Amino acid sequence: MSAQPSGHCFPDGVRGRPLLVVIDPVARRTDGESVRIAKDVLCAGAATKICLPDGPEEYARALARRGHRRPVVIGDDRALLRAVALLHKERDLAGVALAVVPVGAPGAVALSRALGVPTDTVAAARTVLDGTEQSLHLLTDDSDGIVLGGLDIPSGAEEGEQPRRRKRSGPRLPGPRDGSDGAGGAGEEAHETAGPLAPEAGPGADARPDAPAAWWHAPLRKARAALALLTARARPAAGDRSAPPGHRLRVEADGVVLADLDRPVRWVSVTPGDGADGSGLAEVVVHWQAAEPPVRARARAVTVSGADFRYRADVMVGGPVRTRTWTVQPGAWRLTLPHD
Numbered sequence: 001m002s003a004q005p006s007g008h009c010f011p012d013g014v015r016g017r018p019l020l021v022v023i024d025p026v027a028r029r030t031d032g033e034s035v036r037i038a039k040d041v042l043c044a045g046a047a048t049k050i051c052l053p054d055g056p057e058e059y060a061r062a063l064a065r066r067g068h069r070r071p072v073v074i075g076d077d078r079a080l081l082r083a084v085a086l087l088h089k090e091r092d093l094a095g096v097a098l099a100v101v102p103v104g105a106p107g108a109v110a111l112s113r114a115l116g117v118p119t120d121t122v123a124a125a126r127t128v129l130d131g132t133e134q135s136l137h138l139l140t141d142d143s144d145g146i147v148l149g150g151l152d153i154p155s156g157a158e159e160g161e162q163p164r165r166r167k168r169s170g171p172r173l174p175g176p177r178d179g180s181d182g183a184g185g186a187g188e189e190a191h192e193t194a195g196p197l198a199p200e201a202g203p204g205a206d207a208r209p210d211a212p213a214a215w216w217h218a219p220l221r222k223a224r225a226a227l228a229l230l231t232a233r234a235r236p237a238a239g240d241r242s243a244p245p246g247h248r249l250r251v252e253a254d255g256v257v258l259a260d261l262d263r264p265v266r267w268v269s270v271t272p273g274d275g276a277d278g279s280g281l282a283e284v285v286v287h288w289q290a291a292e293p294p295v296r297a298r299a300r301a302v303t304v305s306g307a308d309f310r311y312r313a314d315v316m317v318g319g320p321v322r323t324r325t326w327t328v329q330p331g332a333w334r335l336t337l338p339h340d
Helices: 025-030 032-045 054-065 077-089 104-117 121-130 219-232
Strands: 001-002 019-023 049-052 070-075 095-102 132-141 151-153 248-254 256-259 265-271 284-290 295-301 302-314 316-335
Touching: 019 025, 019 032, 019 054, 025 032, 025 070, 025 077, 025 256, 032 049, 032 070, 032 121, 049 151, 054 077, 054 248, 077 095, 077 104, 077 316, 095 104, 095 121, 121 316, 248 265, 248 295, 256 284
Parallel strands: 019 049, 019 070, 070 095, 095 316
Antiparallel strands: 001 049, 132 316, 151 265, 151 302, 248 256, 248 302, 265 284, 284 295, 302 316
16 A cells, blocks of 8 residues: 655545545556556555555455545445445445545446546546535345336346447446445346456456456456347347346235236336436336337336346346335535536
8 A cells, every 4th residue: 555645635525525435456457557547546646555455355354444534435336336335334425525536448337427427538637636526316225235226127138138238337347246235236146147247357367366367367257248239139139029127026016016027028127317306216118029119117216026036236146036115315425426
């Protein structure tokens, strides 16, 4: 760990407040140049303490010892979700304003982009220094899991299906590396889904944090991306007789039944909202198997039940479960975003 004072003081704004910069090991390993640029910008604008955790335990320890410093995550969406999940477990999420400098492939930082964080390294680092803290909604489930951007039910990985795209969350996010972060639901197994491989993933990948990238990573990523694209293009449209059978789920929004087991659904999406309207309600959309308009509703709590199903919450896949309830927590966390 290291610290570098900025030599300036800006007591009335975000700039100048001391920072705890936690750099995700995957970001250090895959894009060291972007990490270096982010560090230079941050250290030039505020008193900065740099933490380089090598695993989840060190990551949690660094956040727990943050003191009065404002935590900044340099890394991809999984790194952001890990920080949010840890603060949620501490029951201190509402009292801490997080900031993130996204570093990773476009698909690996899609959640950050959807939340309004610039994906350009310099712009994101300047937002950390000069941005404004905004309160955002999130979803919590009955296993103490959290959802920042939204969820799909089923997960989109059943029976060889490709994950679906949700308008609010941008491009589909890659699957999880592990289920230890708690973002996808406590005590549940995390599963990889179709999507671009993380740079450290793949058959025979060395599990050591400092393992060099193997020569076959890039060709393997390209092959998987091409296969996913071809599969998505060949997928039957809704209402097509060749389409796979729908999912029998019961969906309740604040006690009102939107779908029941006697009518198959194609999928269900739930987003917590951005907090701009002040309603504190989630948007629920039920997409039918047949080619007809979806059912939309806004609710504070959403319960889905049925045969064992999986769900995709941000970058994590949870389940299988037979019932799960998600509840909106209005303004439950704060993120530093650009003024505009």
